[in-house]
Amino acid sequence: MPATIIILLIPLLPLAAFVLLGLFGKKYVGKSSGIIATLAILVSTVLALQTATQYFTGAGLLNGTFQSLQPWSYDWLVFSTGQSGLSIRTGILLDPISVMMLVVVTFISLMVHVYSLGYMKGEERFSMYYAYLGLFTFSMLGLVMSSNIFQMYMCWELVGLSSFLLIGFYYEKPSAVAACKKAFIVTRFADLGFLLGILILSNQSGTLDFNSMIETLGKPGVCKNLPHFMGLSALSWGLALVFIGGAGKSALFPLHIWLPDAMEGPTPVSALIHAATMVVAGVFLVARLFPIFSVASSNVLNMVALVGVISAFIAAVIACTQTDIKRVLAYSTMSQIGFMIFALGVSGYGGENGLGYTASLFHLFTHAMFKALLFLGAGAVIHYVHSNEMKDMGGLRKQMPITHLTFLLACLAIAGVPPFAGFFSKEAILLAAYESNRFVYWIALGTSALTAFYMFRLYFRIFWHTEPHVHENHHGEGTNTMKLPLLILGLCSVAAGFIPFSHYVSSDGKPFETHFHLAFSVAPVTLGLLGIITAYVLYARSNGKPDAIAGSLGAVYRAAYRKFYIDEVYLFITKKLLFGWIGAAAAWFDKYIVDGLVNAAGWAAETVSDKLKIIQSGRIQQYAVYFLAGVLLMAVLFIYMWH
């Protein structure tokens, strides 16, 4: 195992970059702040890769099982000492998923750092941008390495904060401000569920440590001995609440509304936070607590699967209708996260039953690669045409050859065309769904066809379609720092699928073999190719067919275009019901009862003092009379009491 200090350095380097650039960036560092941050994250990436290599090639293995190691821990908050005392131990937990996430987070973050050198060049708050990226990377790494659910919660909120800061980076734009507020409020609202879940789980298990919590609660039949509420055990309630937190962060239906709006942030940020890393925190959370999920009543996992598959499907449908390329990608992200979540939902625990678990994390891994690539590619396109709208694009394949090539690779990967990365992970997910829940499987199959369709709609619309507009005084495809990450990620999108993932990541730490069924993958691949062909027919050349189809679908199309009116429903609930009814009543109570009481007290004091102040007349003789009266009264009292 690498030395503790090395593992500690992985998150601390981005933190150092954040502190340095945040405090001194604008004044003293200036233009070189990008280089500094990139160097810091480069070192982190190298260290993370080294840790991963050492972990997976021996240090983590014991008797053929991957251990969860805790190379560093520290008693942070001790509330009461003793055997059963409550204390919070911060620490670093290394197990297959956290090591994998370390690599993903540092790697994608490095790519985004490099890319931003070109993309954000000349930005006024350049060093602040890199400071925020450093903060995000630190908190995300902290999140995945946490050995303690409380520590994870803290990092969870930090991640939310840095997401908020980065979405609102262009704070002169009102839409960006609205988007960052929305993202923060929605995720914060979901985090309330997470916090309650933490409280319930830690109350039932008597600890906040992941390992001991899993040890206490991760036993079959543990539900029976726990208190029940409304037919569900405390464990199920806790897990459901934790899952709400995860759903908020991972933009799952119906808490997904913030993600499309979050695209107001700079595009590299979307690639890093809203595609590859932060939004999979929910998946990671469920995976982290998976041993507990698997022993709780099947209701919870069914709910997870259902939420996942609904998100996947709805997002895919919406993605087909959007015209802003970043929004298409945002919905595609939501759809893919839905895939990961329902894969966890249909998974069992241990050995081959845990296929869904492995598949989900495998998809997380590959998705991070190709989705980051898609976003960075889209960023290059936006950089080139200065617009997010599809109608301003078209025929860019000659002008942006490298972007075109890498974007195509990513599209093939996400569409699940063999042998690209997405194929392997999506097949594994579908297989897991097929084996345990047919209903989920059929929807997932349809969704994967839709995925292929909307991704290639995007691809054809950007790079083919109409003849290119003549972009005058354009600055070429982008700087080398923008092209390099595209190429590296393109390579990963091709190669990542060949990693024998189940050898490394499984629900119980024991490596297993996945069986590859050629016959099984015929259906998804055929459907995927069908989707691509449909997209080609409709969008490769400019024609009236898409409009005709949209017109014939009528209401359905409009509903999908308006994102199924979910935003409107939220607005209705918050504005009309919450503000209009409950808020109005509360406001009335506040205005007339609470304020009334306060005003009455003030009025009483004023009136009484008004009457009393007459006594102070300024006439000495009057005072003397009062004095004498007082003395006489006291004398009388004194005499009276004396007897």
Add this chain to the structure above:
Amino acid sequence: MFISTALFFIGVLGFFTRRNLVTMLMSIELILNSVNINFIAFNKYLWPGKIDAVFFALFIIAIAAAEAAVAIAIIINLYRSHQSIDVEQAAEMKY
């Protein structure tokens, strides 16, 4: 004792009814003197051999002198600012 009581109440009445500050000061002196007489009288009849109360009376006379000096200073200042020594006129010190 009767003289003392009479003096005391004349003083009190004077203090309350006269508007002239100098007269009020004189009333206070009357009250103090009534107290002095009381002291001496009680001493004479209750503890004939002792002279503690005489000292007390002496002290009161000294303090009354000091008090008169302060009061006259105040009165003079008041007269300078108000052109009168009528207490009814000096009623600014109110709410």
